[in-house]
Amino acid sequence: MDDFRAGVAVVGVALLLSGCTGSPEPGVVSPSPTASASAAASGADPWDGPVTADVDVVAQELPVPWGMAQLPGDRFLVTMRDDATLAVVHPSGDVEPVDGSEGPQQLVDQTVADGEGGLLGVAVEPEDSGPLFTVFLYRTGERDNAVLRAELDLDGMGLRDLTTILDGIPRSSNHNGGRIAFGPDGYLYVATGDAGDPANAQDPESLGGKILRITPDGEPAPGNPDPGSPVWSMGHRNVQGLGWDPSGRMFASEFGQDRLDELNVIEPGANYGWPDVEGPGESAGDQAGFRDPVVWWPTSEASPSGIAVTEEGVYLASLRGERLWRVPLLGGPSAVADGESPGFGEPHALLEGEFGRLRAVRAGSAGELYVLTNNTDGRGEPMIEDGRPVDDRLLRLGLTPVE
Template identity: 85%
Template sequence: MDLVARSAASSASRLVVAGVALLLVGCTGAPEPGVVSPSPTASASAAPSGATPSGADAWDGQVTADVEVIAEELPVPWGLAPLPGGRFLVTMRDDATLAVVHPTGDVEPLAGSGGAQELADQTVADGEGGLLGVAVDPEDAGPVITVFLYRTGETDNAVLRAELDLDSGVLRDLTTVLDGIPKASNHNGGRIALGPDGYLYVATGDAGDPANAQDPESLAGKILRITPDGEPTPGNPDAGSPVWSMGHRNVQGLGWDPSGRMFAGEFGQDELDELNVIEPGGNYGWPEVEGPGDEAGFIDPVAWWPTSEASPSGIAVTGEAVYLAGLRGERLWRVPLLGDASAVADGESPGFGEPQALLEGEFGRLRAVHAGPDGALYVLTNNTDGRGEPTTEDGRVVDDRLLRVTLTPCECTVADD
């Protein structure tokens, strides 16, 4: 079924799953989830205008959620970026295509000519590679907006820039801004984000070679910070280098809280996945350390989970919590930000509450999450990527889906292990 047919099916079968209970999840066996409080010192940065669900300043307790299915039958979606008018731009990893998802659930594929066709022609879907991250300049109101994309090609991973005409659905002026990022069938990273400072942040994986992460000359196993034209950003730790931080195995989530602290979600190997506060020039230990190691020269994560309970891909940061979309864990992890994040401006570093599992087992693998200006979270499932079990209804495959998750503070009962 093509995306136009999928759009019609999605609009006809939208549903609401009300009152999903969110519980703390205990771990059976070692290792166990953990959290550090307070956090490392925040790195200097301008504060973004992130959304806080329901306008709350800080939710230290549990939450409940209502879930609405916005769109269905998206083929292996990966990246998610907001567009004007409540729309979203979604990348399809294996098809190397893009689509606009409307608030009504209608799915509008981009025209298969010009830049869209050029993008598909140069993208090579192999294992975890393909058309991955997408970021949109938040200052663009349209109808023509700037779009950044991360794709796997024949010889490398690269960051591209293009112009998208929202009126015609045409992608044009596709330009490579940064190439030479090592590729592999696994560990390509792929998340990109425009930071509150206006620069582009690029998450890369170690491309299957752990030594890359500790090699300052390699673009693999890093978080990169570049200008929209692909040049190393002024103020980077090493002048003339795009490297912002190193020692990463496979980062696929980037975000900032209202104080300007930068967060990254990272896949572990056999034991622990991580949530890190990113400091410029910081070394996060891979492959010497997985999870907290308390070793000199390496920065420990602020929260961590067994790989069976997380495998975090996209993240979203609001004024009250960090949210991580779990693939293998099939849940959305919530890490509360304790206290008022604005206190960082006064030299304080708000800590982190106990991680809480949301949507556990409800929608399968979760790939991306975005905090919308309406206070809701928008979540992409990822059950059609070859590692999940796509959901069927009346003999029809409905995965993958875009969900709208509305959160509300509550006095929830914590589940026993």
């Protein structure tokens, strides 16, 4: 189980924290030292350092929420893992269940909530403006995990034409992956886990332990490393966060086993080493051509699930770590304007211990962040106010650089 792991790593940190041992600390490697050095030296961008967050509670008493996709008007389509239901959460805090048409019952009938499995990721076709939206869902069934497509009608709060577009993804009570997201190229990316069998991650014929790239019809997307395969990258243990920065660079968060959790920059066809390598700088990984993470944490401090990537940072919602990690993107927009990929600043934590387990994070339309807590999933402790539980909640964060 990813966030009930024992053991604390002694981390040997490369480059920025080279040579430090003894106390568990996050580590950082910058793949763009020129951009990093120039941004850090100038001191011109206050977002290169830590930020603080003002927090508002938008909605509460959500039953085991897992994924969320943004709709126009700062509304969010949220999946409930165990109930296999969908709801639209409005900025006012109103929560409307999606219970019209035949789709919701079909979704319940074919979803199996088993441990970490159930109704997981959700994505909305980015070109849709409503009231009809094409939505994509990742669910655990009796035999496999699958990606589904359906039509969402916000006027009638209905779901219809539920269709399986990709199946055969290994399933288990643990390590199901589940995050799905549209990339800037217009294709759908699917994060899968090794389903408790590490060999899946290194098997090119298995869809487990991979990041997949498909068309909206579920076919391998044009330009994939193997034209006949949906596999985009491999060697993953359990990816649950996907995002892209303004330079088009792709990021993924990944659960480690008992040493190190990871933030990776994803390249097509690359192998990220699981189960041979966990974390950075291992000679076996270097010799085998595995890719190192760009940032890593002891598992006690992270267990990263969803991520959000903005112009100024990568944000990781952490379960066992009960905090929101921020990795600054040094120089942000100015680095991109100069044709550089921003480097990485020192990771720092927000919301540490304040709201418990954090499952997902999304960027809003006005620079704010939205964060889903996850204390009702059987591993957390729901918060009680006035004698009744208030978890789980959708939080809105306003961010300000620390002067």
